[in-house]
Amino acid sequence: MKIIDREAYSLSLIFIREAIYLSxxxxxxxxxxxxxxxxxxxxxxxxxxxxxxMKWFVSGLLSGLLMSLWIPLIIEATxxxxxxxxxxxxxxYMIMVMLxxxxxxxxxxxxxxxxxxxxxxxxxxxxxxxxxxxxxxxxSYSVIIGGGLSLLLGMGLSIGxxxxxxxxxxxxxxxxxxxxxxxxxxxxPIIIYLNSKFGGRxxxxxxxxxxxxxxxxxxxxxxxxxxxSSITEIEDFLNTYRFIFPFSFIHIIVMKNLEPYSxxxxxxxxxxxxxxxxxxxxxxxxxxxxxxSSSSKxxxxxxxxxxxxxxxxxxxxxxxxxxxxxxxxxxxxVALSTPFIITMFNSVxxxxxxxxxxxxxxFIVSIYSFVSYISAVIVSPILLFIEADRxxxxxxxxxxxxxxxxxxxxxxxxxxxxxxxxxxxxxSILISPIHGLSIYYTANAYWITACYLALNLYxxxxxxxxxxxxxxxxxxxxxIGVMIVSLIPLGILILTVLSFYIFQPITAxxxxxxxxxxxxxxxxxxxxxx
Amino acid sequence: MIIFQNVWxxxxxxxxxxGINLVIEPGKVNVLLGPNGSGKTTTMxxxxxxxxxIVGDIRVNGIDPSTDPIKVRKMIGYVPExxxxxxxxxxxxxxxxxxxxxxxxxxxxxxxxxxxxxxxxLKEYEREFIGALSHGLKRxxxxxxxxxxxxSILLLDEPFIGIDPRIARALKIVLREKSRExxxxxxxxxxxxxxxxxxDRIILLYQGKVVAEGSVREVVEKAKTSGLEEAxxxxxxxxxxxxxxxxxxxx
Numbered sequence: 001m002k003i004i005d006r007e008a009y010s011l012s013l014i015f016i017r018e019a020i021y022l023s024x025x026x027x028x029x030x031x032x033x034x035x036x037x038x039x040x041x042x043x044x045x046x047x048x049x050x051x052x053x054m055k056w057f058v059s060g061l062l063s064g065l066l067m068s069l070w071i072p073l074i075i076e077a078t079x080x081x082x083x084x085x086x087x088x089x090x091x092x093y094m095i096m097v098m099l100x101x102x103x104x105x106x107x108x109x110x111x112x113x114x115x116x117x118x119x120x121x122x123x124x125x126x127x128x129x130x131x132x133x134x135x136x137x138x139x140s141y142s143v144i145i146g147g148g149l150s151l152l153l154g155m156g157l158s159i160g161x162x163x164x165x166x167x168x169x170x171x172x173x174x175x176x177x178x179x180x181x182x183x184x185x186x187x188x189p190i191i192i193y194l195n196s197k198f199g200g201r202x203x204x205x206x207x208x209x210x211x212x213x214x215x216x217x218x219x220x221x222x223x224x225x226x227x228x229s230s231i232t233e234i235e236d237f238l239n240t241y242r243f244i245f246p247f248s249f250i251h252i253i254v255m256k257n258l259e260p261y262s263x264x265x266x267x268x269x270x271x272x273x274x275x276x277x278x279x280x281x282x283x284x285x286x287x288x289x290x291x292x293s294s295s296s297k298x299x300x301x302x303x304x305x306x307x308x309x310x311x312x313x314x315x316x317x318x319x320x321x322x323x324x325x326x327x328x329x330x331x332x333x334v335a336l337s338t339p340f341i342i343t344m345f346n347s348v349x350x351x352x353x354x355x356x357x358x359x360x361x362x363f364i365v366s367i368y369s370f371v372s373y374i375s376a377v378i379v380s381p382i383l384l385f386i387e388a389d390r391x392x393x394x395x396x397x398x399x400x401x402x403x404x405x406x407x408x409x410x411x412x413x414x415x416x417x418x419x420x421x422x423x424x425x426x427x428s429i430l431i432s433p434i435h436g437l438s439i440y441y442t443a444n445a446y447w448i449t450a451c452y453l454a455l456n457l458y459x460x461x462x463x464x465x466x467x468x469x470x471x472x473x474x475x476x477x478x479x480i481g482v483m484i485v486s487l488i489p490l491g492i493l494i495l496t497v498l499s500f501y502i503f504q505p506i507t508a509x510x511x512x513x514x515x516x517x518x519x520x521x522x523x524x525x526x527x528x529x530x
Numbered sequence: 531m532i533i534f535q536n537v538w539x540x541x542x543x544x545x546x547x548x549g550i551n552l553v554i555e556p557g558k559v560n561v562l563l564g565p566n567g568s569g570k571t572t573t574m575x576x577x578x579x580x581x582x583x584i585v586g587d588i589r590v591n592g593i594d595p596s597t598d599p600i601k602v603r604k605m606i607g608y609v610p611e612x613x614x615x616x617x618x619x620x621x622x623x624x625x626x627x628x629x630x631x632x633x634x635x636x637x638x639x640x641x642x643x644x645x646x647x648x649x650x651x652l653k654e655y656e657r658e659f660i661g662a663l664s665h666g667l668k669r670x671x672x673x674x675x676x677x678x679x680x681x682s683i684l685l686l687d688e689p690f691i692g693i694d695p696r697i698a699r700a701l702k703i704v705l706r707e708k709s710r711e712x713x714x715x716x717x718x719x720x721x722x723x724x725x726x727x728x729x730d731r732i733i734l735l736y737q738g739k740v741v742a743e744g745s746v747r748e749v750v751e752k753a754k755t756s757g758l759e760e761a762x763x764x765x766x767x768x769x770x771x772x773x774x775x776x777x778x779x780x781x
Contacts, residue, residue, distance in 0.1 A: 014618075022617060120614075121616075124615060125631075126580050127608045127610065129603040129632065129633075131599070
């Protein structure tokens, strides 16, 4: 069995390089500081295997550094104010970060495969003397040999180093990167197998469900770990569940010794992952590449709605057909909503709600509208960024900036419906239908308000500029600035929470209900009179 | 030599090519003509073994491209109609990649790259990202890539679109020379003036069938018209279509 096909390996490097180039192109990769950075980190066709992977490794180190930079800050702060048991936060973080490595790997695989397919990278060589098998193998190699493993190893190492530097967990230096590599090797063959099984493209719904489940799993584990009150409790938990990945790795770090059972479990996971990662692309008939035609058969846009709604539906369809953006939109919204949903299943929370006076309980559950508002500010720009390659088309159409804002607000609200309806159902069953309706109304009204405000702000920066509709061109500072400005109304809204204590709960509840009314009515009436 | 025997092919249930028989001989410039969707690109994709015929048999210098596409592709220099090229590579890097893909020995790679860089006036762009080049320059890089391994078969899909008159003129001369050297040349084009000047043999496709083949004169005679454009309109039964288009555009 040929473990690595050299020809496929070389092609995989080109695939990766091309995908990065195309995504960075709008940021002006050909000139300036970005060009310098790109040259520094972008794998070059002439790089050998070592140099190529080193570049990814360094990128991973930097990302890991950014991910764990808060650790020294928090540790210093807690030392200053004398808070005990900071170590619980660190362990919770280690568990979360290890689970996040699964998400990162899944995302990496999806993004690489989506890029290769959607950018048609393989079509550029299908007339050259390469067999289909080599090209398919190249696509699968792109994920792991094309830098994915090095990236995660680098990330794991810098996180491990920071944890070691500021805690007594010396084994973190080895076990975190080891765990990252293991999660990569475990997830990679599964996703490759699933994609091949579905003829090159995991159905968007399945892919989304996997993504959402992993996000929910991470948050649940994280919140659960935070509820531990002592180190002994954590140790007991890890001791009981050390046979499950990734607890064996964390167990070794926390116990500060190479405990044989945990080592056995860790090595078993690593070996199984390694073997599957070698066997699946080499032996199993890989089928990752699919025609670029739409995967949403029978799902098309008819112009039977008012103009603005039709324009909005166009965005809904584009986002649903764009597997990466779709996961970004729902991944972030679900991540923000999960703690609220989990709380509703908590018997203590339910007891409190049921024990409260009716209006007071309505007010408490409707505070979820804040989460909805923040989510909308964070995810609504995705509907602008899906225009990255299409804004030239947008400018050639008779549509004004205000209409773009309205149509994208509508699109975003339509896309939010599965989540708000889910929360409505859960709260209706667990609390009462009135509570369900109250949450549903406030969640949507605040969502619409936030989308409208945030999109207006974003568009005022990019409207009229060609090629400016991407995260890269907008710049991090400007993006953060828009987010802060968009969140100002929410700050004013916090007054309603205060009024909850000052006035009667009914007054606070009415303020909460009335606050988003003007913009919601405006958006909805524009839709009707359009 | 490329032979098609009763070839039916397509992408969906409705075939694009419907039982075509063709012999594309070496030593001639063969020009493939036909309206959009008539099957020109499909014909080239069949020769390259990118798609397989539903029925029928294809032989490229005696080899079946559907069973041994790699061997067939090694003999071919292909320029696709779209910009199927890696934007993230620099011009020299891309040509280097193509040269190695076609198995040119390492010691000859640089020499071949220099030759095509000079031939297609690309020397000054060799360090540029292909993504940063104009459409015309990208087409020139693709032409350079098709010529780099001195193939025995040249398949050029709309090679004259987007390139400047100097290169177009040179390309016509080169294609003539290559055909004299005994290479098999198949060019698809919509520009009838070029077909008229270039073609030793015209193959006119319409609705997936060969409706005429032969020299320009033979095709014109078959259509009983005075020129190639008229012959094209007659043989593809497009006269009414043209009237319809004019009427629609004039409102």
